[in-house]
Amino acid sequence: MEEREQVPAYEDCLDYTPTARSVSLARRRAARLVTAWGHPELAGDAALLVSELATNALLHGCLRDRLFRVRITLGAAALRIEVTDPRGETGPSPRTAAHDEQFGRGLLLVEALADRWGTEPRTVGKVVYAELSIRAYKGDDGPVIPRPELKLPALRQAVATVAPSRLPEFFEELQQAFVRAGDEDSVVPIRMFYRRWGVVVEIERHPERAQRLHAAERAVDSPDPKARAAAILEAGEIVRAAHREVAGG
Structure with a gap:
């Protein structure tokens, strides 16, 4: 084959x-x-x-x-x-x-x-x-950094280490989360922000896993329907697994 x-x-x-x-x-x-x-x-x-x-x-x-x-x-x-x-x-x-x-x-x-x-x-x-x-x-895709706490200083440092190009996105979403929290008089938007970026870091701190996700994200634009379906499935599995790991602490 x-x-x-x-x-x-x-x-x-x-x-x-x-x-x-x-x-x-x-x-x-x-x-x-x-x-x-x-x-x-x-x-x-x-x-x-x-x-x-x-x-x-x-x-x-x-x-x-x-x-x-x-x-x-x-x-x-x-x-x-x-x-x-x-x-x-x-x-x-x-x-x-x-x-x-x-x-x-x-x-x-x-x-x-x-x-x-x-x-x-x-x-x-x-x-x-x-x-x-x-x-x-190479090897068993061990994490390049420990899993950070879902708190601002730890998450900020983790993003700067494993996904530095995404820091502008991180700070923009942080600002939006605090604005929504004030508008809604609720801490839920901030907790959702921490959870989202905890998942991002969980994926990026495992390099092989991150490479697979980024490849799948690119393949979503493929003209081949089977390739697109496989990419969506692959990306979904990676993200769901990261959500479970972050939730389990």
């Missing part, structure tokens, strides 16, 4: 003009995204890989007035960086640069840094990719 390609939990794809400034922009974007996706420990390596692959594309793979593309995906097992350029006839190969050469060391850095790297042909052009393994996520 043919193995189904896994849907990444996160994905970013952007085209750049073939200039040195674009390399800098792509590098900073990569670091910001990988940090927001919950892997600050990989942000530096990801930024360096994007920089080296984009520079290689700029020097050897780009044509005038043709864009190059940087795609970054995060799956359960690896962070993958792809740089696509329009010249398929020029494949990359690491070489030892002379001591006075400005360029020539980039692919040696990629080879040393990445767990896997290579090239893939396209109808027009090629893709050069590099992957960083998510080593901390």
Whole structure:
């Protein structure tokens, strides 16, 4: 039976003009995204890989007035960086640069840094990719932090640790909960807020579980009805299990 390609939990794809400034922009974007996706420990390596692959594309793979593309995906097992350029006839190969050469060391850095790297042909052009393994996520999907108390300081710290990109959403919903509590003269909206974010943290503190949920959320938009139904079922099971765990304390 043919193995189904896994849907990444996160994905970013952007085209750049073939200039040195674009390399800098792509590098900073990569670091910001990988940090927001919950892997600050990989942000530096990801930024360096994007920089080296984009520079290689700029020097050897780009044509005038043709864009190059940087795609970054995060799956359960690896962070993958792809740089696509329009010249398929020029494949990359690491070489030892002379001591006075400005360029020539980039692919040696990629080879040393990445767990896997290579090239893939396209109808027009090629893709050069590099992957960083998510080593901390291997094993039995143990929690990366203890389950926090359903109190504001503990929840805020937990969200900042396991889902930092969602902090603006956290504070916005916190404000809304306190406004509703005042309007209704009831603590129920605040308790509901604590419960909701307790469930978010419960899922995100188990990385493999979080990856499965994010993949299912993306698959809900699939044009395949069976894939959508399976994704809805998967997401529902994960969320219900987290609700039970939070309720059970």
